[in-house]
Amino acid sequence: MIYNTRILFVTRYLREKNVMRKLLFLLLAGFPVPGMAGEGYPTGIEHVVVIGIDGLSVAGLSAAVTPHLDRLAREGAACTGTRVVLPSSSAPNWASMLSGAGPEAHGVTSNEWRVDRRDLQPVTATARGFFPTVLDVLRARRPGACLAMFYHWEGIGFLFDKEVASVASCCPPDKRTATDAALCIKERRPLFLFAQLDEVDAAGHAAGHMSPAYLAAIQQADSLVGVVARALDEAGIAGKTLLMIISDHGGTGRGHGGNSPGEVTVPFILHGAGVKKGYAVTRATYVYDLAPTVTFALGYPGDPAWRGRAICCAFEGYEPPRDFIH
Numbered sequence: 201m202i203y204n205t206r207i208l209f210v211t212r213y214l215r216e217k218n219v220m221r222k223l224l225f226l227l228l229a230g231f232p233v234p235g236m237a238g239e240g241y242p243t244g245i246e247h248v249v250v251i252g253i254d255g256l257s258v259a260g261l262s263a264a265v266t267p268h269l270d271r272l273a274r275e276g277a278a279c280t281g282t283r284v285v286l287p288s289s290s291a292p293n294w295a296s297m298l299s300g301a302g303p304e305a306h307g308v309t310s311n312e313w314r315v316d317r318r319d320l321q322p323v324t325a326t327a328r329g330f331f332p333t334v335l336d337v338l339r340a341r342r343p344g345a346c347l348a349m350f351y352h353w354e355g356i357g358f359l360f361d362k363e364v365a366s367v368a369s370c371c372p373p374d375k376r377t378a379t380d381a382a383l384c385i386k387e388r389r390p391l392f393l394f395a396q397l398d399e400v401d402a403a404g405h406a407a408g409h410m411s412p413a414y415l416a417a418i419q420q421a422d423s424l425v426g427v428v429a430r431a432l433d434e435a436g437i438a439g440k441t442l443l444m445i446i447s448d449h450g451g452t453g454r455g456h457g458g459n460s461p462g463e464v465t466v467p468f469i470l471h472g473a474g475v476k477k478g479y480a481v482t483r484a485t486y487v488y489d490l491a492p493t494v495t496f497a498l499g500y501p502g503d504p505a506w507r508g509r510a511i512c513c514a515f516e517g518y519e520p521p522r523d524f525i526h
């Protein structure tokens with residue numbers, strides 16, 4: 201019995217060793233190895249533009265007239281429903297997107313949060329007290345790059361270090377936010393640009409989620425997405441830009457902040473350089489996957505304190521992750 205077990209062990213060892221040798225040979229020879237496709241970072245992405253539509257729910261997107269967003273989803277990759285962080289309110293979620301982590305890590309637990317007025321300390325902080333955002337990571341890598349932040353809601357301006365951004369502009373209403381962002385794209389060709397539109401959320405609060413006014417506001421936001429997309433074309437950088445559309449929460453009735461499906465699930469669309477066409481991202485995604493996806497697309501690792509994971513499977517050459525053990 202002992203002899204038989206030893207033979208079995210040695211046979212298995214050699215078999216495994218052979219497999220390892222074959223894999224090593226294929227790797228050294230430069231052949232693609234199954235499961236290894238897409239290792240490393242995508243190439244050819246030189247700019248990332250994020251448009252955040254405050255209060256846009258999955259139901260709202262599917263009910264409203266949105267030719268531009270529909271085209272981006274059709275020609276790009278769309279998540280089947282991205283989970284927000286709790287509470288489903290604005291500042292914790294915008295902070296999570298920009299910071300690649302949830303409130304338990306960055307400490308932004310409410311819209312009243314300020315860097316010098318907080319009840320939960322971040323797990324790690326920059327010299328000026330911020331949990332590291334995508335701006336901090338990109339600035340460390342690209343000291344001279346244009347990192348631009350445009351936002352309708354002034355609350356966004358408290359969530360990142362303005363010393364690190366090249367542009368930090370609170371520029372309501374939405375139309376101005378979009379046209380200012382479009383102008384910046386054409387004049388400065390930023391490495392990273394973020395634009396937050398606020399009027400969909402305002403319509404949800406004033407007239408009710410899924411009301412005609414709410415759906416009309418989504419249609420207006422869609423036309424502004426078209427303005428920014430057109431600017432990428434006019435700047436001649438559409439072919440090397442990753443464009444992402446995301447929201448911070450949905451809504452129910454005239455509010456949000458709770459745990460209902462309509463509040464905690466949002467659309468997340470990826471489009472442009474390196475992105476698969478007509479692809480449905482079926483893995484679980486979170487708003488805090490945004491920051492790692494930005495740095496991944498540009499070829500850099502995220503901050504070690506981040507909790508999110510780049511949505512690699514949305515990019516050509518990368519397969520859905522198989523590292524889940526349920």
Ligand SMILES: [Zn+2]
Pocket residue numbers: 254255289290291401448449
């Ligand atoms: Zn919001």
